[in-house]
Amino acid sequence: ERVGMSSERLNRLATLNRKYVEEGKLAGVMTMVARHGKIVHLNAEGVFGVSDDKPLTEDTLFRIYSMSKPVTAVALMMLYEEGAFQLSDPVSKFLPQFEKMTVWKQGHYEDAKSQITMHQLLTHTSGLTYGFHNKNPVDERYQNEKLIDAKDLDEFIDKLAKIPLLFEPGERWNYSVASDVLGAVAEKISGQPYDEFLKQRIFDPLDMQDTFFNVPVEKLDRFATNHYWNPKAKKLGAMGEESGINQFTGRTLFSGGGGLVSTIGDYMKFAEMLRRGGTLNKARLLSPKTVQYMSMNHLP
Numbered sequence: 459e460r461v462g463m464s465s466e467r468l469n470r471l472a473t474l475n476r477k478y479v480e481e482g483k484l485a486g487v488m489t490m491v492a493r494h495g496k497i498v499h500l501n502a503e504g505v506f507g508v509s510d511d512k513p514l515t516e517d518t519l520f521r522i523y524s525m526s527k528p529v530t531a532v533a534l535m536m537l538y539e540e541g542a543f544q545l546s547d548p549v550s551k552f553l554p555q556f557e558k559m560t561v562w563k564q565g566h567y568e569d570a571k572s573q574i575t576m577h578q579l580l581t582h583t584s585g586l587t588y589g590f591h592n593k594n595p596v597d598e599r600y601q602n603e604k605l606i607d608a609k610d611l612d613e614f615i616d617k618l619a620k621i622p623l624l625f626e627p628g629e630r631w632n633y634s635v636a637s638d639v640l641g642a643v644a645e646k647i648s649g650q651p652y653d654e655f656l657k658q659r660i661f662d663p664l665d666m667q668d669t670f671f672n673v674p675v676e677k678l679d680r681f682a683t684n685h686y687w688n689p690k691a692k693k694l695g696a697m698g699e700e701s702g703i704n705q706f707t708g709r710t711l712f713s714g715g716g717g718l719v720s721t722i723g724d725y726m727k728f729a730e731m732l733r734r735g736g737t738l739n740k741a742r743l744l745s746p747k748t749v750q751y752m753s754m755n756h757l758p
Contacts (some may be wrong), residue, residue, distance in 0.1 A: 461493040479504035482552030482693055485685055490722050495730060498723075507683025516622040516723060517563040519681045520675060521706065523669050523716045527637045529728065532716035534640050535748050541645075542647045545580070548573035549639065552646040555619035555700060556639075561585065562596045562622045574627045576643070579636040583758045586634035596624045603637065610710050611642040611652065631757055641714025651691060652712040663741035664727045669720040671712050681706070681719070 459464060471489050478484045486504030490497060504512040514580070537543065550557035550573055570585070572583040578584040589600025599621045608614035618639070624632055641652045648655045652672050661669050673681050684697040706719055727738060736744030744752075 461496050463491070463493050463497060463498045465498075468499040471499060472503065475501055475503040482530055482633050484696055485683065486518075488514055488516075488518070489696050489720050490605045490726055492726060492730060495734070498727070504664070505658070507696050508685065509696050510683055514682065515666065517680055517721055519677060519721055520669060521684055522720045522725065525720075526714060526718040528732075529656065529660065529718060530637045530640050530644075531752065532645050532728075532732075532743060533575075533714075534580065536649050536659060536743055537644060537746055539745060543643075545575065545577035547576050549576060549579060549584075549643065550574075550705050551758060553615055553639070554613055554641045555631075559585070559619070559627075560622040561626055562594065567622050570623060570626060572627050576640075577756070578627050579640050581630050581631070582636055583623075583628050583662060584634065584636050584639075584758070585625050585627045585629070585632075586618070586636050586639070587632055587660075588634055590635065592624070592632060594624070596622055600635075605714070606711070607632075608711050611638070611645055612712060612713060614638060635715055637715035638713050641712060644714070652714060660728075662732055663743065664721070664724075664738055666724040666727055669718060669724045669728075671706070671717050671719070673706050673710050673719055675707075686753050720756065733757060745757050 471491075475487045475489060478487055482502060485507050486502070488502045489499065490501075491499035500516065502516065502518070503687055504514055506514065506518070536682055538545070540592070556574055557629060559574070560567045561570050574586075574743075575582045579586075587597055587600060589597045591597070593709045603617045603621065604618055608617060613696070618635065644655055645652050650658070657670070662664070668677070685694045686697055687693075688695045709717070711717070731738040731743060732749055735746035736749045
């Protein structure tokens with residue numbers, strides 16, 4: 459109430475969370491709300507998994523998948539502020555494998571009319587795709603190449619650059635592996651492995667001690683189970699720790715698009731940094747103008 463929030467109404471979140479767990483829609487769920495930088499709501503309901511009855515707690519580790527993308531966007535815009543690249547630069551300036559690309563044109567392939575730019579990668583308008591949400595030969599190639607099983611970003615880029623684009627760069631929007639490519643660019647510019655770059659430049663300054671690509675052995679007991687919905691049985695099932703993006707120990711492919719693990723509190727610090735215009739705890743990652751620019755609509 460001191461910061462203008464209703465505790466009675468915030469408690470409705472806990473009630474809804476509990477309902478989802480009791481109905482079996484979620485094994486566990488956590489919600490956190492901040493107002494003016496103050497945590498006004500934190501609720502944990504349910505357990506680690508359908509086969510793990512350990513209660514969720516504030517320090518539970520979760521796979522954050524595509525919530526890794528804003529972290530990568532911040533990382534690249536930090537480099538942009540330092541003059542490491544222009545948004546109009548072709549990505550081939552840093553990853554020459556992308557200099558000559560082909561484009562799928564409804565049954566045949568043609569040379570791309572232009573090169574992918576950094577701005578197009580940051581706005582998912584590059585012509586890249588993901589391999590799972592379209593039915594076409596390009597997405598099939600993504601699946602067949604098993605990109606996510608690459609040993610590192612170098613191998614990932616080598617494989618990806620051989621696959622045709624789904625459309626001409628800048629032609630339209632399509633959710634894609636662009637953030638993974640940006641992670642590779644960050645490696646080339648900084649001369650550091652991407653996991654080290656993020657730790658040094660973002661996670662340590664923001665005191666995000668529980669955010670990483672690989673879960674430390676001593677923290678594995680805090681790592682929650684991943685689930686899928688079984689439509690036939692109409693219930694949740696636990697996913698195995700198979701290779702690729704579901705593997706979070708001993709990983710050497712640092713996916714800037716979907717590879718991070720974090721806690722609800724760590725990610726709130728990241729979000730609060732953005733809300734404050736690029737700064738938190740005396741650490742400034744970005745200028746307010748850059749955060750404002752990132753918040754604009756960049757699509758036609």
